[in-house]
Amino acid sequence: MYAPQRHEEIVAAARRAGRVEVNGLADQLNVTPETIRRDLAALERLGKIRRVHGGALPMAQTEPEPSLLDRLGLHSDAKERIAARAILELPPQGTVLLDSGTTTLAIARAMPPEVELEVVTNSVAIAAVLTDHPGLAVHMVGGAIRQRTGACVGHWATDALERLCIDVAFIGANGFSPSRGMTTPDEAEAAVKQAMVASSRRPIVVADSSKAYQERLHRFATIDDIALLITDDELDDEAAAELAAASMEVVRA
Secondary structure, eight states: OOHHHHHHHHHHHHHHHHHHHHHHHHHHHTTTTHHHHHHHHHHHTSSEEEEEEEEEEEEEOSSOOOHHHHHTTTTHHHHHHHHHOOOOTOOOSEEEEOSSHHHHHHHHTTOOOOOOEEEEEEEEHHHHHHHHTTTEEEEOOOOOEEETTBEESHHHHHHHHOOOOOOEEEOOOOOOEETTTTESSOOOHHHHHHHHHHHHHEEEEEEOOGTTTTSEEEEEGGGGOOOOOOOOOSOOOEEEHHHHHTTTEEEEE
16 A cells, blocks of 8 residues: 555544554554554644544544434434433532533433423523423523524523523533543534533533544633533543543543
8 A cells, every 4th residue: 555545544544533543553554653653744744633642633624514413313322321421410409501412412301300400501402302391490592593403602692601600511512632622613603612611610511432532623612621521431541541631520421
């Protein structure tokens, strides 16, 4: 295999998995680790990947964000486990915020019938799910609705969030990494998520392990801004250790 072919394989693998390892690539492409390291150095100079200890990460992706319907069936088992673990973080009383997204939608569906809380959301789908819950007072954050995600965004949403004091917020992310923090591809949603983090006493990011080391265009929080990351048990030990070393508390459900 010629170097340009290897480079295409390496970039594609990094984008699929979110991270590639030198030794794994060497075995896969039947070359030496030294060759892979030279390939990674060349790809980093071209802006295709970013080297990290032992491997590389893809650069920030700008391809179209999948719609809510497209994401509903993806990693559904992992999202249900994350939701079940997130329920343990509910306050005994007070206010909870649910960001838009399929993982937070799973949390809404997992709400125990006995809880009594005030819930704030910017998601049309989540508001619809929770409306009939007997113990919840549901508040909808207004704004323009993004068709792709069903999220209310814009200054109406950010202005409303600035006036709120939330006990626990569950916030989705399209990517997370130790160096870049929490990211999402849409600027308007990033602004709303940032306002959610600022308005909450305990901001919790809920994201399945496929989002690990994904770096989308807009950062809405650093590692230090988030109290807890709840993900699934497919997140490998090395990634969990790197997040912990960056002072991120991580729970793998």
